Amino acid sequence: PKTVITREYPADWKRGDEPYYPINDAKNNAMFAKYQEEAAKNDKVIFCGRLADYKYYDMHVVIERALEVVEKEFSK
Numbered sequence: 001p002k003t004v005i006t007r008e009y010p011a012d013w014k015r016g017d018e019p020y021y022p023i024n025d026a027k028n029n030a031m032f033a034k035y036q037e038e039a040a041k042n043d044k045v046i047f048c049g050r051l052a053d054y055k056y057y058d059m060h061v062v063i064e065r066a067l068e069v070v071e072k073e074f075s076k
């Protein structure tokens with residue numbers, strides 16, 4: 001019986017806030033490459049998703065990515 005209106009506002013990130021989004025600058029991408037090197041040594045964990053790929057994903061993209069990873073894993 002009621003209408004709810006929500007509004008979203010952009011805000012600059014500051015320390016202490018939840019770090020929602022990857023920032024793919026040169027420094028962070030270089031650090032991510034090091035994490036990837038470490039992850040590649042571990043064959044017990046499948047790394048996938050926003051944090052593991054250090055990429056911005058919307059829901060449909062992250063689901064597509066998960067399906068790709070599963071397909072690759074099961075075709076071994």
Ligand SMILES: Cc1cc2nc3c(=O)[nH]c(=O)nc-3n(C[C@H](O)[C@H](O)[C@H](O)COP(=O)(O)OP(=O)(O)OC[C@H]3O[C@@H](n4cnc5c(N)ncnc54)[C@H](O)[C@@H]3O)c2cc1C
Nearest residue numbers: 019020021048049050051052056057058059060061062063
């Ligand atoms: C504010 C905001 C708004 C968004 N709006 C939209 C939208 O309107 N439409 C849209 O399509 N997408 C939207 N997204 C994007 C969508 O939420 C993501 O694409 C999706 O949730 C990514 O899924 P994921 O599995 O990669 O990561 P996540 O959903 O972040 O899942 C990662 C999980 O791993 C857990 N985790 C982390 N570290 C560890 C650890 N060490 N051990 C165990 N568990 C751990 C976390 O608690 C979390 O549950 C939005 C994202 C944000 C942040």
